[in-house]
Amino acid sequence: MSNFKRYLNVYEFETVLPGSGEGVKFRPITTGQIKKLLVYEGAEEPEVIEKALDEIIAGCVVDESFDIKKMYLPDRFFLLLELRKATKGNMYEFKSMCPSCNSQSLQTVDLQKLPVKKLNISKPKPVVKGKKGVIEVKETNVVDDWNVVKLNDKISIRVMPVTRGIQMEAAEIMRNSFPDASMVEKAVNVSTIIYALAIQEIITPEGVDKDVSLEDKIYLLDNITQGELENLTNWFDKNDFGVDFAFDIVCPQCHLKVRRDVPMEDFFS
Numbered sequence: 717m718s719n720f721k722r723y724l725n726v727y728e729f730e731t732v733l734p735g736s737g738e739g740v741k742f743r744p745i746t747t748g749q750i751k752k753l754l755v756y757e758g759a760e761e762p763e764v765i766e767k768a769l770d771e772i773i774a775g776c777v778v779d780e781s782f783d784i785k786k787m788y789l790p791d792r793f794f795l796l797l798e799l800r801k802a803t804k805g806n807m808y809e810f811k812s813m814c815p816s817c818n819s820q821s822l823q824t825v826d827l828q829k830l831p832v833k834k835l836n837i838s839k840p841k842p843v844v845k846g847k848k849g850v851i852e853v854k855e856t857n858v859v860d861d862w863n864v865v866k867l868n869d870k871i872s873i874r875v876m877p878v879t880r881g882i883q884m885e886a887a888e889i890m891r892n893s894f895p896d897a898s899m900v901e902k903a904v905n906v907s908t909i910i911y912a913l914a915i916q917e918i919i920t921p922e923g924v925d926k927d928v929s930l931e932d933k934i935y936l937l938d939n940i941t942q943g944e945l946e947n948l949t950n951w952f953d954k955n956d957f958g959v960d961f962a963f964d965i966v967c968p969q970c971h972l973k974v975r976r977d978v979p980m981e982d983f984f985s
Contacts, residue, residue: 725743725744725746726743727743727744728741728742728743728778729741729742729743729744729798729802730742731794731795731798733787733788733791733794733795734790734791734794734832734833734834734835734957734958734959735788735790735791735794735834735835735877735957735958736787736788736791736835737834737835740777740779740782740795741777741778741779742776742777742778742795742798742799742802743776743778743802744776744799744802744803745772745776745799745800745802745803745984749771749772749775749776750984750985752768752771752772753768753769753772753984754985755768756768763884763887766883769796770784770880772799773792773795773796773799776799777795784880785879785880785881785884786879786880786881787879787880788835788877788878788879788880788957788958789877789878789879789880789883790877790956790957790958790959791958792880793958793959793961794832794958794959797827797830797959797961800827800983800984801827801828803984804984806826806827806828807824807825807826807827808824808825808827808978808983809822809823809824810822810823810825810978810979810981810982811823812965812976812979814967814969814970814972814974815972815974816967816970816972817967817969817970817972819967819968819969819970821967821968821969823965825963825978830959830960830961830963830978831959831960832958832959832960833956833957833958833960834957835877835955835957836955836957837862837863863875863876863916863951863955864919865947865948865951866947867940867944867947867948868940868944870920870921871918871919871920871936871940872918872919872920873915873916873917873918873919873936873948874915874916874917874919875911875914875915875916875948875951876914876916877914877952877955877957878910878913878914882910882913882914883910885913886906886909886910886913887906889909890902890905890906890909893905908934908937908938909930909934911937911948912930912933912934912936912937913930913933915928915933915936918933918936961977961978962975962976962977962978963975963976963978
């Protein structure tokens, strides 16, 4: 091996994922990896791009046991942002068109300043009131119910944040089960499939069922009321975490202020 090769891409960075709380070591993205990504930029299937991003992440992470399928989706996006910062710096420029006057402007966002929210799975300790005030009591064998969603008085479910593996499995099911579905049908069905895959347990007065088939999970979701479904969607909203990838854009011409997501076009190029 030529001597210079041992000095290529030797710098390592480390970050802590906001969802899992795990530390990850990684190296910047190489030009060769960027070229592979550019090949798929015009792909019509979103999953093609996602798989290319998976390869980039896996190629940068310095951990042989790393499994991208186990990553929560917000953690995956957070790590992509960290890779971009390590590769090209914190500043990101992009063009924006004003929805009011149609004028174009060059916008700059400091990726380092985007707010990051951690997944909070802590719960308050039970307390008892004594003669000298309130005393915290550490209770043992307490069921960890941070991710238990009560659908109604009889049925609760334990869920997990959506992982990349769940997203991939849902996409595969959609391809096999609904090959000719319209875009609207795909959006509706993939949402149900993802929620179903996120269910770990179904809890009823008879006990906890941990071995529920995907078919039965989908049956459950299709046969609850809209209000009961909102209990589930509200849980995901309440436990949202990761990078807030939106910021305020002010048009330099008409001064209209619009809040929008930072576009991902040319994010790595």
